[in-house]
Amino acid sequence: MHPLLASRARLGAYLLGWAPIALLLTGIARSQGWSWAEAGALALPLCLLAAFLFLSAWFLCRALPLGRTLESLGGHGAAWGMAAVLMGGLWAGLAWLLARLLAWLPGLEALPLRVSIALPVLTGLGILLYLASVALSYLMLAQDRAIEAERRGAELQLLAQESELKALRAQLNPHFLFNSLNSLSALTALDPARAREMCVLLSDFLRRSLGLGERRLVALREELDLARAYLAIEQIRFGARLQLDWRIDPAAEPALLPTLLLQPLVENAIKHGIAALPEGGILSLSTEAVEGHVILRVDNPMDADAPAPQGLGLGLRQVRQRLLGRFGSRARFEAGVQDGVHRVTLVFPLEIEP
């Protein structure tokens, strides 16, 4: 459906826009010696006719979207030209028909003759008006596109927020919690001092992750602190199977990033890496500040017998989505397996709190 026909207000404004053209047409006719009756009787219905006839330009424009380059203009130009000549001619022809009809009325007998003399002028005017209509249509289409883009942007943002919420909710991974509590249960009898340490670590982790959940952006330092608390607990659970290799660049620590972006990476490294290997392995976490960017890497060994992961799991997909949602094309997300090591790399601009 044509956007101008879809709304009464828009249609009204459009038709009002034709009024000056009707006046202009009357003026031209008068200057050629037409009577007021002749000029008025023809100009008004003719403009109304043109107003609706030339709406068709919109459909042509929609079928021939303007590209970013000028290459398409040649082909499009030919199409516009042909359509304009056709519609201009059609309009002039209809004007002549109208004149023949109006000639039945008293005082307008001379109209067909006057119109046949003016036919070339009318055709030319029709072509110009049609081309103007083409321009107007492109303007409307561009405006519609802008509105659509805005709507989609809002939708994407909503989606990102939802996935953010989901990520936060998934945060309190029940499997992790119950296994930790089970380790705690073992330690109370075996080693009460370590049991107390585990209680403190668990509380520290819970407090941090609950606190972080309320914010959208957080300094990398806080994300690292949370990961440290989490991994300290996992080290009690997994014992010698979990070894850590931290390489932290202090220059990267104040960098802001979406909250709880690192945590899913670390949890993944445990779940699909360390926990899946009888002998465990080294989980390495490195950060680096390079030329205004932060490079964050999480590496973990993989079970060589397990099939290579097909695409990204939900956790990693959400991390990528949230990272790109925040930084757009200024950030990069990579994940893959090489030589038995699964590596996730995040690169994002080093932006700090103002």
Next chain:
Amino acid sequence: MKALIIDDEDLARAVVREHLAAHPDMEVTAECANGFEALKAAAQHQPDLIFLDIQMPKLDGFEVLELLEAEGKRPAVVFVTAYDQHALRAFEAHAVDYLLKPFSRERFDAALAKARALQTAQPPSVPPPATELAAAARQGKPLERIVVKDGPKVTVIHLDRLDWVQAQDDYVLLRTEGKNLLKQQTLANLEAQLDSSRFIRIHRSYVLNLDRLVRVEQDTKEHRDAILRDGTRLPVSRAGYQRLRELWEGA
């Protein structure tokens, strides 16, 4: 009674060991940190009861139990896990007990008493096969891998490496990475656990991994062959062809 504790976490084994220590008639013959150790220890010690974690590296608890069954052994089992409790509720119907981590001494003692009663029951109760328990715990999700005991060797076949399966009486022949492996299971039983969008029964005796299929050739009026990526030809029955067409048309 001889007991085995199977869990990949030291501390988790320690809790079970501590609770068992209060029962003088229970002897912990071995503790195992993974499924392979468990199979070895079970062969060596012939346990009456095993405490079995579900999520472990390489072989999960169900697979360990399945492999024990394949050797004709089926000790009483108490699953000890932080697994989703909804998934495990199905076990209650099968008179198989489970302990959710962390658990109390009372809960542990109750599980032990139940296991003892089952062990000495007359007539002896027949527990459901491990594959059935695993299917119940998966809650309708399809199988991801198959374990096969091939002499002393245990092979884990990830399903994207399984080409096709052929029925051979009470066995299935599994074709994977150029090898044939035999497993005691009916084709219908296996087929029911596979992802029906990836594995298709193309013939009374064959289930095919769709990913391996290149085309179907019609030889004679009544006879069709599936041509696989490696050139293998497998027969396609009329019903199998119908299933393939439904899948293609649905896609």
